[in-house]
Amino acid sequence: MKECLCIETISYPVVFKNGITHYKLECVDCGRFIKWKPQNSSEFKLWFGKHKDKKLKEIPHDYLMWLKENNSNKKLVNKVNNYLEACVA
Numbered sequence: 001m002k003e004c005l006c007i008e009t010i011s012y013p014v015v016f017k018n019g020i021t022h023y024k025l026e027c028v029d030c031g032r033f034i035k036w037k038p039q040n041s042s043e044f045k046l047w048f049g050k051h052k053d054k055k056l057k058e059i060p061h062d063y064l065m066w067l068k069e070n071n072s073n074k075k076l077v078n079k080v081n082n083y084l085e086a087c088v089a
C-alpha cells in the first residue's frame with residue numbers, strides 16, 4: 001500500500017458558530033483532513049482559477065468584483081464581499 005504524503009492540499013472556508021472563518025485543509029489525493037487554519041478575509045486564499053493560492057489582498061479588485069458576480073459559491077462571495085467592504089471602509 002502506497003502511503004500518501006499529503007503534500008497537495010485543498011482548503012475551503014467553513015464559518016464557525018462564533019463567526020470566525022477557518023480554512024479546512026484536506027489532501028487533494030487521499031482526502032485526509034490535515035488541519036484547521038483560522039483566516040481573516042484579506043488572508044483568505046482562492047483555491048481555484050487564475051489567482052489560485054493567492055490571498056484576497058493580493059488579487060486585483062476587478063477580478064474580485066468579477067468573481068462575486070460570476071461565482072455561485074455563496075461562502076466565497078460573502079468572503080469577497082466582506083473583504084471589499086473592509087477595503088473601502
Ligand SMILES: [Zn+2]
Nearest residue numbers: 004006027030
Ligand atoms: Zn493524502
